Amino acid sequence: MSRERLYLYDTTLRDGQQTQGVQFSTADKVQIAQALDRLGIDYIEGGWPGANPTDSAFFEAAPKTRAKMTAFGMTKRAGRSAENDDVLAAVMNAGTGTVCLVGKSHDYHVEAALGITLAENTENIRASIAHIVAQGREALFDAEHFFDGYKSNPEYALEACRAAFQAGARWVVLCDTNGGTLPDEIARIVSEVIAAGIPGDRLGIHTHNDTENAVAGTLAAVEAGARQVQGTLNGLGERCGNANLTSLIPTLLLKEPYASRFDTGVSHEALVGITRISRMLDDILNRVSLRQAPYVGASAFAHKAGLHASAILKNPDTYEHIEPELVGNERIIPMSNQAGQSNLRQRLGEAGLVVGKGDPALGRILERVKAREDAGYSYDSAQASFELLARDELGQLTEHFEVERYRVISERRRNAKGQIVVESEAVVTVQFRDGSKRTGYFKNEHPQDLHDDGPVNALWQALKADLGPFQSLIDEIKLRDFKVRITNGGTEAVTRVIIDFQDGQGRRWATVGVSPNIVDASFEALLDAIRWKLIRDLQP
Numbered sequence: 001m002s003r004e005r006l007y008l009y010d011t012t013l014r015d016g017q018q019t020q021g022v023q024f025s026t027a028d029k030v031q032i033a034q035a036l037d038r039l040g041i042d043y044i045e046g047g048w049p050g051a052n053p054t055d056s057a058f059f060e061a062a063p064k065t066r067a068k069m070t071a072f073g074m075t076k077r078a079g080r081s082a083e084n085d086d087v088l089a090a091v092m093n094a095g096t097g098t099v100c101l102v103g104k105s106h107d108y109h110v111e112a113a114l115g116i117t118l119a120e121n122t123e124n125i126r127a128s129i130a131h132i133v134a135q136g137r138e139a140l141f142d143a144e145h146f147f148d149g150y151k152s153n154p155e156y157a158l159e160a161c162r163a164a165f166q167a168g169a170r171w172v173v174l175c176d177t178n179g180g181t182l183p184d185e186i187a188r189i190v191s192e193v194i195a196a197g198i199p200g201d202r203l204g205i206h207t208h209n210d211t212e213n214a215v216a217g218t219l220a221a222v223e224a225g226a227r228q229v230q231g232t233l234n235g236l237g238e239r240c241g242n243a244n245l246t247s248l249i250p251t252l253l254l255k256e257p258y259a260s261r262f263d264t265g266v267s268h269e270a271l272v273g274i275t276r277i278s279r280m281l282d283d284i285l286n287r288v289s290l291r292q293a294p295y296v297g298a299s300a301f302a303h304k305a306g307l308h309a310s311a312i313l314k315n316p317d318t319y320e321h322i323e324p325e326l327v328g329n330e331r332i333i334p335m336s337n338q339a340g341q342s343n344l345r346q347r348l349g350e351a352g353l354v355v356g357k358g359d360p361a362l363g364r365i366l367e368r369v370k371a372r373e374d375a376g377y378s379y380d381s382a383q384a385s386f387e388l389l390a391r392d393e394l395g396q397l398t399e400h401f402e403v404e405r406y407r408v409i410s411e412r413r414r415n416a417k418g419q420i421v422v423e424s425e426a427v428v429t430v431q432f433r434d435g436s437k438r439t440g441y442f443k444n445e446h447p448q449d450l451h452d453d454g455p456v457n458a459l460w461q462a463l464k465a466d467l468g469p470f471q472s473l474i475d476e477i478k479l480r481d482f483k484v485r486i487t488n489g490g491t492e493a494v495t496r497v498i499i500d501f502q503d504g505q506g507r508r509w510a511t512v513g514v515s516p517n518i519v520d521a522s523f524e525a526l527l528d529a530i531r532w533k534l535i536r537d538l539q540p
């Protein structure tokens, strides 16, 4: 069978920016566009020029891309010509070779939202697309609410799409704007549109994830003949998001029937970069990456259960649908109360601790992990704390210092100017192996309406304020994420704190602390981070 071209259209910078809580800067947009271009996306929808200063500035500073940079806007309004519509003019003035306009294809929206006749709307679509084509640009028509419109009035939904197609639109994009259409219905309707005269290689699909079916709906549309796929990185987008390109692209390249039938602009070499791109976007958004994200999540190839880990060590394909390296991800064998000796030996090996099969220390470590998890600890993500526990049991733990005491005070009061002040102060005294002692001190003070770093930060700063010979190693540690939850430790409610760290070499690790007292639980996790870093950097 001859291979067909499937085109990938990214709308992270437009529909992705419609996600609640997402606000890209122009520099963020440039960085994301460059990453999409390296990946091999065919079209990058950069935003709506004229709608807001960031989008306008992005098109002024848009990077040169191999991908077709696309400006987005809406069809002209009734009662004026395409040439005289100021909103459309701002879109055209971005000067992109490709322009995508959204327009109504559902009769109800034409009447209720625009308040014009169906014939006027059809003419607005025709004239707007013809205006783009007359300027020698490539035109796309996003048929908003197409599937809902087709179900209510198929003749009018098709009339709107035909108007764009006959005016020269390169792509007519069928949008499931409200995200409620299920995949089998999408497949049926796409087939009917093709049968009605708009060929599949002129049809795009744009789905939303309101029933968690955006990716499935997109694949159904491709099966039915659509040859342009729209989506966003990490599934960003209005409400529940858009079709997730970070899932769709690996599926299209690695899974049948797509892998044998289609070429996309993304090569297998570029696909290896997709995990990094997904995490780069989360970094830009200052979000913690979703561990369970298919293909790219940190848990996508994590084998926690003892039975799974045992089989994985014999042959990874026993519990993996693809090799993680194909998408730039990695296999993890975490430790937890679900683990057996296979998980344990694998984890110890990764930490450079070689323990023979059947060594009685393995049983002791497992028992200790299971007892600690029963008390509220959780080691499956806090691998650094697990390593310290295992080293202790194996007699391979060097303690470079001990904490003699710590003290934290937090106070809320009014200062002399009458402002509310929240103040945290901490002192930590440590003793080194040679018997010498040092005391670290930290105090922060802020009016309450400014940023307050709180008692845990004060404790962290005091702990690492004066660690004598180890100072340079400790200074470079940064806290990346801090998670707190109340959990049951045996019969008592306790606080569990998990903290992620990163050092100057880009190495990341996580630790856990548990206590009835949130500050003490945090301190345990902070201390483990430093103990682990010193062992990794100083122990041969």
Ligand SMILES: CC(=O)SCCNC(=O)CCNC(=O)[C@H](O)C(C)(C)COP(=O)(O)OP(=O)(O)OC[C@H]1O[C@@H](n2cnc3c(N)ncnc32)[C@H](O)[C@@H]1OP(=O)(O)O
Residues within 6 Å of the ligand: 015, 018, 048, 050, 051, 052, 074, 075, 076, 077, 078, 087, 102, 103, 104, 113, 114, 144, 177, 238
């Ligand atoms: C399904 C989608 O995701 S489409 C993308 C939607 N994205 C956005 O809306 C983000 C960017 N939008 C904006 O910044 C603003 O809405 C702007 C600048 C475009 C317009 O702002 P305003 O002029 O203040 O209009 P407002 O947002 O209140 O309303 C939209 C207007 O466009 C009209 N309109 C909506 N869709 C279309 C269309 N396809 N063709 C023509 N006119 C349209 C509406 O009827 C309304 O006009 P009215 O106020 O005369 O009733």
Ligand SMILES: CC(=O)C(=O)O
Residues within 6 Å of the ligand: 015, 102, 142, 143, 144, 145, 175, 176, 177, 178, 206, 208
């Ligand atoms: C155009 C678009 O984003 C939608 O209809 O969902």
